[in-house]
Amino acid sequence: MQRRFGARDCNTGPTSYQPELARVPSDTIRAALVRRLRTSSGISDDDVKEIEQLPIAVRQYPAETPVVRDGERATDCCLIADGFCARSKTIPSGKRQILSIHIPGEIPDLMSLFLHVMDHDLSTLTPCTLGFIRHETLRKLHQRSPSVAELFWRDTLIDSAMFREWIVNVGQRPAPARLAHVMIELRERLRVIERLDGNSFEMPLTQEQIGEALGITAVHANRVIKQLRQEGIVELHRGRVTVLDERKFLELADFDGRYLHQSPTL
DNA sequence: TCATTAACCCGCG
DNA sequence: CGCGGGTTAATGA
Numbered sequence: 001m002q003r004r005f006g007a008r009d010c011n012t013g014p015t016s017y018q019p020e021l022a023r024v025p026s027d028t029i030r031a032a033l034v035r036r037l038r039t040s041s042g043i044s045d046d047d048v049k050e051i052e053q054l055p056i057a058v059r060q061y062p063a064e065t066p067v068v069r070d071g072e073r074a075t076d077c078c079l080i081a082d083g084f085c086a087r088s089k090t091i092p093s094g095k096r097q098i099l100s101i102h103i104p105g106e107i108p109d110l111m112s113l114f115l116h117v118m119d120h121d122l123s124t125l126t127p128c129t130l131g132f133i134r135h136e137t138l139r140k141l142h143q144r145s146p147s148v149a150e151l152f153w154r155d156t157l158i159d160s161a162m163f164r165e166w167i168v169n170v171g172q173r174p175a176p177a178r179l180a181h182v183m184i185e186l187r188e189r190l191r192v193i194e195r196l197d198g199n200s201f202e203m204p205l206t207q208e209q210i211g212e213a214l215g216i217t218a219v220h221a222n223r224v225i226k227q228l229r230q231e232g233i234v235e236l237h238r239g240r241v242t243v244l245d246e247r248k249f250l251e252l253a254d255f256d257g258r259y260l261h262q263s264p265t266l
Numbered sequence: 267t268c269a270t271t272a273a274c275c276c277g278c279g
Numbered sequence: 280c281g282c283g284g285g286t287t288a289a290t291g292a
Contacts, residue, residue: 173282208269217285222270 019059019130025258029056029081029131032105032193039192040264041154050145054138056131067109067122067130076132080104083128084204088212089120100162101125101186101205105193110156113138126204126239154261161259170215173254175224178214180253183234183241188257198247204239219223228252 005238030052037043037051058081061067068074077083085102087109099120102108109122113135123128142149162185167179183203190201205213211221228234233249235242243249 207270208268216283218268219270219286220284223284226270 027052028053028238029058029079029129032081033079034105035193036105037151037155040158041151043151044147045090047148047151048144049143050148054133054141056133058129061124061128061130063124063126063128065124067124068112070118070121072118073116074109074118074135076134077107077113077138078109079107079133080121081129081131081132083130084125084202085122085128086125086209086213087120087122087131096212097215098209100159101182101213103186103189103193103195107133107152107155108152110117110152110159111238125209158261161261165259173215175216175220176227176255177252178216179210179221179224179228180233180249181255182213183211184249184253184255185257187241188260188262192262200240200242202239203236203241 208218211218
């Protein structure tokens with residue numbers, strides 16, 4: 001059970017990865033964020049301008065690398081520009097529970113703006129391009145624009161709604177349904193940032209990571225994936241999910257997307 | 267390194 | 280017993 005970083009030992013552990021600065025057009029980084037906020041809450045032109053003017057420091061991270069660790073004080077919030085991240089906790093035995101999966105356009109550690117010491121890890125799952133926004137910058141923005149503050153507040157509440165669904169998933173559903181549910185949620189979120197490709201979408205997690213998300217071993221994750229394939233429901237190959245039978249897929253996952261609150265008018 | 271599979275094991279209803 | 284899991288190990292891509 002070797003992990004590169006664990007819970008609660010971050011101040012004495014190995015030094016953090018020092019990311020490279022990256023030169024990436026920052027418009028593309030903001031675009032996914034704006035699209036998300038537009039879908040979940042609606043957003044005014046003025047607020048879009050505010051977000052477009054935020055100073056963002058962009059850095060590259062390899063896969064399976066800590067971004068902010070349990071116990072650390074964050075000074076920035078992290079906007080995912082490209083790649084997949086996860087929030088997780090690791091228990092003393094070394095086992096890691098993945099708590100949430102994050103995609104481009106999301107700010108997984110927005111709550112660090114108010115909860116100063118991290119109570120979990122944020123790390124990359126795949127190689128990532130991440131944008132960092134200073135806390136002080138976001139605080140000023142909150143004061144200047146209450147409507148942006150509301151947007152971020154709503155975003156955080158949706159985040160907690162997703163955690164409730166995650167608990168139900170891991171705690172009560174059989175493993176095949178757990179996997180299907182995580183897949184469909186991911187698909188609905190990728191849809192918002194226009195990252196679907198016909199009947200397939202990205203899910204670039206290793207089977208180890210899938211196991212950690214579902215609370216099963218990697219071997220069992222493999223069995224579950226195989227079962228879904230054999231039953232003609234979905235195919236998962238090289239980080240891409242292809243839906244074979246949409247009806248069976250939805251039925252198995254028991255998916256009701258209300259908790260994602262993607263329609264601001266309802 | 268990751269994915270796959272087999273063989274074997276265990277607890278629970 | 281059968282089901283849903285875990286462990287271990289071998290092998291392949």
